[in-house]
Amino acid sequence: MKNALITFKSPSAKVDGGYIGELTDALFVGGFSVDFAEILPAGDAAAFRRSLERFKDVADNLIITDGESTGFDLKSAVAEEQGSALAENENALRFARAVSARGEEDGAEPYAMLPIDASLIPNVLGVYQGFMMEDRDFTLMVLPESRAEFRQACEKYVIPYLENKYNLSNRRLILKYFGAKEELDEVMKEACELSNGGFKWDVKEHFGDFTVTLLFEHYSDNNGAEVIRYIVGKLKENVYAEYDTSVAGRLFDILKLKKLRLSAAESFTGGRVISSIIENAGASEVVCEGIVAYSNESKEKRLGVKREDIRREGAVSSLVAYEMAAGLLADGSADIAVATTGIAGPDSDGTDKPVGLCYIAVGMKDGVHTYRFNFNGTREEITETAKNTALFLAIKKLKNL
Numbered sequence: 278m279k280n281a282l283i284t285f286k287s288p289s290a291k292v293d294g295g296y297i298g299e300l301t302d303a304l305f306v307g308g309f310s311v312d313f314a315e316i317l318p319a320g321d322a323a324a325f326r327r328s329l330e331r332f333k334d335v336a337d338n339l340i341i342t343d344g345e346s347t348g349f350d351l352k353s354a355v356a357e358e359q360g361s362a363l364a365e366n367e368n369a370l371r372f373a374r375a376v377s378a379r380g381e382e383d384g385a386e387p388y389a390m391l392p393i394d395a396s397l398i399p400n401v402l403g404v405y406q407g408f409m410m411e412d413r414d415f416t417l418m419v420l421p422e423s424r425a426e427f428r429q430a431c432e433k434y435v436i437p438y439l440e441n442k443y444n445l446s447n448r449r450l451i452l453k454y455f456g457a458k459e460e461l462d463e464v465m466k467e468a469c470e471l472s473n474g475g476f477k478w479d480v481k482e483h484f485g486d487f488t489v490t491l492l493f494e495h496y497s498d499n500n501g502a503e504v505i506r507y508i509v510g511k512l513k514e515n516v517y518a519e520y521d522t523s524v525a526g527r528l529f530d531i532l533k534l535k536k537l538r539l540s541a542a543e544s545f546t547g548g549r550v551i552s553s554i555i556e557n558a559g560a561s562e563v564v565c566e567g568i569v570a571y572s573n574e575s576k577e578k579r580l581g582v583k584r585e586d587i588r589r590e591g592a593v594s595s596l597v598a599y600e601m602a603a604g605l606l607a608d609g610s611a612d613i614a615v616a617t618t619g620i621a622g623p624d625s626d627g628t629d630k631p632v633g634l635c636y637i638a639v640g641m642k643d644g645v646h647t648y649r650f651n652f653n654g655t656r657e658e659i660t661e662t663a664k665n666t667a668l669f670l671a672i673k674k675l676k677n678l
Contacts, residue, residue: 278443280304281313281336283328284422285346296424300342303428306479306490307436307449312336320348329358333415338439344405344422352408355419356392359410366391368399369406376404398434402426409438416442432521450501452508453522454487455669456515461487464511468504475500484661486524486669517672524668525553531675532563532613539671540565540611542580542601544592544618545635547571549664565611570601580604591628593618595647598636602645613641613674615667621656635663639670646674 282300301311313336317324332339343351356363370389377385388404391397398407398420405421407430416438420430439445454461458480465478477492489508493501509516518527532539532554541551551567554560568579573592576582581604582597590596601616619635620626633652638645648670652659 278309278338278439279312279336280309281315281332281339282311282341283315283317283325283332283339284342285319285348286316299424300340300427302479302481303431304340304436306492307431307439308445308477308492308494309436309439319346322349322354325349325351325354326358329355329417333412337414338416338418340418340420340435342422342427343419346422351419352390352392355410355417359392359394359412359417361392361394361410363390364393365389366395366397366406366408368397369408372397372399372401373404373406375401398430400426400430402429407434409434448493448501450491450493450505451519451521452489452491452505452516453518453520453524453527454489454512454516455485455524455665456487456512458482458487460515461489461512464508465489467511468507471507472500472504476504483523483665484658485665488521514673514676517669517676523553524665524672526557528668528672528675529554529557529560529563531672533559535675535678537612537675538563538565538610539613539615540567540605541667542568542570542605542614542616544569544571544576544601545621546617546619546660546664546667549660550615550617550667553664553668566605568605576601581607591626591630593620593626593628593630593634593636595636595638595649598638598647599640599645602638602640602647606640606642606645609642613639613671614645615639615671617663617667619650619652619659619663621659621663623656633659635659635666637663637667637670639667639674641674 297314315328352363366389369391373385373388385404388406391408395408395410398409400406400421403421403423403426407420410417420427479490481488543550548567548569554564570576570579573587577584580601582600586596598616598618602614605611605614616638620630620632622632625632635650635652636647638647652662
């Protein structure tokens with residue numbers, strides 16, 4: 278099995294080694310490697326046609342990215358080379374209109390034009406709809422150039438298709454982990470050794486939130502369950518999900534399941550904690566309120582933080598974080614409260630406290646607990662890591678109920 282990739286070079290798409298690496302990783306998590314990869318000049322339809330003809334002879338599967346970077350009508354070129362013609366695909370139109378209806382992109386109709394002989398690869402993240410064409414043992418797939426949309430198409434459609442095409446017994450399992458990477462690496466190596474190398478694994482991090490993909494070459498329910506039990510037993514509550522989600526998505530699910538409502542008071546995270554929950558449809562059932570108490574005056578007036586405590590301890594302190602969370606819980610509207618206060622940088626707050634210092638408080642009616650952290654990185658990295666950490670601490674609190 279030989280797999281090939283064609284993409285197009287454009288400054289707006291930032292096609293570089295990192296971009297190509299992300300595309301190939303999207304296939305690798307399913308156990309499929311890219312044997313040939315070409316970056317073609319934007320707008321060079323002739324070069325594309327030559328590459329397409331060459332890959333038909335040397336590859337079994339060809340994946341092509343399409344979008345603003347392509348610079349020519351790639352769908353028409355593919356249809357012509359495959360002896361087909363374009364026509365409006367009813368299902369493609371439905372998916373493209375659904376994205377347009379959310380107000381994210383305009384003009385669904387052009388994206389519904391697909392080769393007559395093609396099978397739709399749906400895209401729920403953007404208007405561009407992918408497609409697949411089969412010619413004996415050769416399969417051609419056209420996917421959107423957007424990293425997120427390409428990755429989603431690979432996970433939901435391309436990888437399952439290839440597994441079925443080659444009758445593979447591969448099985449992917451996903452764990453979501455929040456904690457120290459060193460501990461995660463050690464446990465994964467131990468699990469792999471105990472299973473005699475029975476699986477491959479890949480780790481992706483997003484501001485402290487880890488997605489761990491396990492790929493079993495010869496999967497069975499017994500060996501898969503045994504590996505998962507070992508990993509979860511070692512990492513314990515730091516594994517917060519056994520499916521692909523985010524800390525915000527997992528917290529939303531738990532709140533909804535337990536019929537609880539959350540409030541957040543944020544200083545340096547600027548509303549990111551509560552907004553990440555609100556991104557989930559149905560958030561009105563689980564969100565009580567979100568307050569961005571950035572100034573000391575807001576902390577005092579809106580949350581009841583004592584002025585003398587701010588004067589004595591500083592706004593970035595365990596006591597102030599505690600009082601912010603307690604203020605949210607005072608009227609009984611929320612079941613769980615999260616509060617953040619810290620220094621994201623690039624400068625300190627005029628004290629000797631370091632950039633990256635952060636206090637997060639999580640509490641319910643049975644009490645409030647505060648946590649102290651020293652995060653490293655840029656302002657954005659510190660803020661996003663703190664946001665994810667606050668969400669994870671709320672998950673831990675609710676899982677222990």
